[in-house]
Amino acid sequence: xxxxxxxxxxxxxxxxxxxxxxxxxxxxxxxxxxxxxxxxxxxxxxxxxxxxxxxxxxxxxxxxxxxxxxxxxxxxxxxxxxxxxxxxxxxxxxxxxxxxxxxxxxxxxxxxxxxxxxxxxxxxxxxxx
Numbered sequence: 001x002x003x004x005x006x007x008x009x010x011x012x013x014x015x016x017x018x019x020x021x022x023x024x025x026x027x028x029x030x031x032x033x034x035x036x037x038x039x040x041x042x043x044x045x046x047x048x049x050x051x052x053x054x055x056x057x058x059x060x061x062x063x064x065x066x067x068x069x070x071x072x073x074x075x076x077x078x079x080x081x082x083x084x085x086x087x088x089x090x091x092x093x094x095x096x097x098x099x100x101x102x103x104x105x106x107x108x109x110x111x112x113x114x115x116x117x118x119x120x121x122x123x124x125x126x127x128x129x
Contacts, residue, residue: 034052034056037049037052038052038053046112046115049112050109050112050113053105053108053109053112054109056101056105057102057105057106057109060098060101060102060105061102063094063098064095064098064099064102067091067094067095067098068095070091071088071091071092071095074087074088074091075088
């Protein structure tokens, strides 16, 4: 005799999800260590800030490359899925935001590399109380 397995319903969860989706969204402020370090960047040498921006550029480029690959293959592997249009919209926003961040990074690097010596504190001053 076969064991009877319990049957679960997702109806209640789907109803809660739909209620939550209908609520206005909140834009909580992001917690971003890079932004905090950038904000206080004057307290370090300009080379430290440039290093952080270059690392951010590397990470953003890696993320963009991944998203572009997903964008290329998602329609093929998810053809007919009713969620696909929303998935692609989410992906397109991520791509647009990442491209904007990369553009900002190039501009920031150009600004810092052309800034004069007054733009940062000499390393010898960093250890003083």
